Amino acid sequence: MILFENARLWDGFAEAATPGMSVLVEGETIREVAPAIASASARRIDLAGRTLMPGLVDCHVHLIASMVSFEANALLPDAVVAFRAGKLMREMLMRGFTTVRDLGGATLGLRLAWEEGLIEGPRVSLCGKALSQTGGHADFRTRADTRDFAFFESRLGSLGRLADGVDAVRRACREEIKGGADYIKLMANGGVASPSDPIAFLGYSDAELRAAVEEAAMAQTYVAAHLYTDEAIGRAVRAGIRSLEHCNLITAATAAEAAAAGCIACPTLVTYQALKEEGASLGLGPESVAKIDDVRLAGLESLDRMRGAGLTMVFGTDLLGPMHRRQSEEFVIRGAVLPAAEVLRSATSHAAVLLRQEGRIGCVAPGALADLLVVEGDPLADLTLLTRQGAHLAAIMQGGRFVKDAL
Ligand code: ZN
Ligand code: ZN
Numbered sequence: 443m444i445l446f447e448n449a450r451l452w453d454g455f456a457e458a459a460t461p462g463m464s465v466l467v468e469g470e471t472i473r474e475v476a477p478a479i480a481s482a483s484a485r486r487i488d489l490a491g492r493t494l495m496p497g498l499v500d501c502h503v504h505l506i507a508s509m510v511s512f513e514a515n516a517l518l519p520d521a522v523v524a525f526r527a528g529k530l531m532r533e534m535l536m537r538g539f540t541t542v543r544d545l546g547g548a549t550l551g552l553r554l555a556w557e558e559g560l561i562e563g564p565r566v567s568l569c570g571k572a573l574s575q576t577g578g579h580a581d582f583r584t585r586a587d588t589r590d591f592a593f594f595e596s597r598l599g600s601l602g603r604l605a606d607g608v609d610a611v612r613r614a615c616r617e618e619i620k621g622g623a624d625y626i627k628l629m630a631n632g633g634v635a636s637p638s639d640p641i642a643f644l645g646y647s648d649a650e651l652r653a654a655v656e657e658a659a660m661a662q663t664y665v666a667a668h669l670y671t672d673e674a675i676g677r678a679v680r681a682g683i684r685s686l687e688h689c690n691l692i693t694a695a696t697a698a699e700a701a702a703a704g705c706i707a708c709p710t711l712v713t714y715q716a717l718k719e720e721g722a723s724l725g726l727g728p729e730s731v732a733k734i735d736d737v738r739l740a741g742l743e744s745l746d747r748m749r750g751a752g753l754t755m756v757f758g759t760d761l762l763g764p765m766h767r768r769q770s771e772e773f774v775i776r777g778a779v780l781p782a783a784e785v786l787r788s789a790t791s792h793a794a795v796l797l798r799q800e801g802r803i804g805c806v807a808p809g810a811l812a813d814l815l816v817v818e819g820d821p822l823a824d825l826t827l828l829t830r831q832g833a834h835l836a837a838i839m840q841g842g843r844f845v846k847d848a849l
Contacts, residue, residue, distance in 0.1 A: 497540025497813030499793035502758025531563025546572030550622035579633030697751035714738035
């Protein structure tokens with residue numbers, strides 16, 4: 443047992459942290475949270491007023507995306523993809539992310555390797571390969587490229603697969619769920635990093651969207667969809683899709699409709715900033731570079747609209763390749779528009795709702811997993827304390843085990 447004492451505690455929900463708190467960890471879970479806890483046998487750690495908070499959750503990552511070009515990534519040998527994913531996972535963990543949701547590419551194999559202790563990293567909620575229609579956001583072939591996409595789908599480095607038509611979509615959903623997917627991901631709108639789908643293009647017919655939602659519901663889970671334009675978002679909401687990725691061009695009216703339907707939005711602003719600054723030099727094609735500002739400039743304004751409509755937002759980043767080092771900058775970008783407590787809830791308690799792990803992750807409470815960060819200073823007053831690759835994190839605990847301890 444480990445007893446943290448004299449902590450400035452932020453529980454994942456409150457507007458402010460509470461000084462002078464104690465937290466008792468037993469095994470992999472939190473047993474007690476109180477101003478003073480008596481325990482004869484626990485190892486006592488005096489935090490001397492440092493902040494204790496839940497481990498962070500990034501709700502939109504691609505663990506297998508070690509390169510910016512989707513095609514180059516898909517052509518990497520599977521073993522290289524896997525080892526690079528392991529390295530990336532460890533780097534995410536050292537930034538304080540104890541859980542991530544992968545939106546395309548991560549497989550059951552990565553989770554099994556993590557469970558076996560072969561790699562250190564966040565817990566992963568995964569969807570297997572993202573589903574896309576021909577010419578959609580997972581189809582990275584250029585217009586003149588008529589190769590059969592099936593060749594790429596068999597590779598670990600391909601973050602998506604193609605499925606066209608209701609029956610093919612159902613089959614793909616069933617295959618991903620059989621293979622260990624926790625939820626289903628659809629590409630339901632044009633994208634930046636794919637060459638032949640302008641942002642305004644809608645992905646999938648209504649019948650295909652609804653088929654995926656039904657298949658997910660049968661497996662007691664939900665659908666997440668890649669979405670930018672208001673038209674695409676509204677259509678997804680009405681088809682029953684729960685997790686709305688990006689949402690850069692959402693209007694207030696659609697945000698209100700999404701909130702009423704119980705949807706959750708996952709903005710990913712840092713990736714457009716990073717693509718703008720670094721994309722071209724990292725191999726992003728000219729068709730893609732030309733599309734960045736279609737979504738980047740509207741992104742910041744979308745936060746205000748979604749907040750005003752009462753649409754719950756979670757923390758996401760969606761970075762590719764070497765840009766992953768910028769993961770925690772998303773806190774600072776959002777903090778320029780939203781209150782810090784709101785930003786932190788997006789990466790803790792709100793994320794837990796999306797992942798359907800309320801009370802288990804994203805909070806400091808009895809019965810929750812002991813995924814904890816010790817921060818030098820108060821992140822509610824200064825979100826930059828979560829940047830610099832974890833430099834301000836004195837300790838990181840995952841499932842009751844220290845993965846970093848500089849106390
Ligand atoms: Zn996307
Ligand atoms: Zn993504």
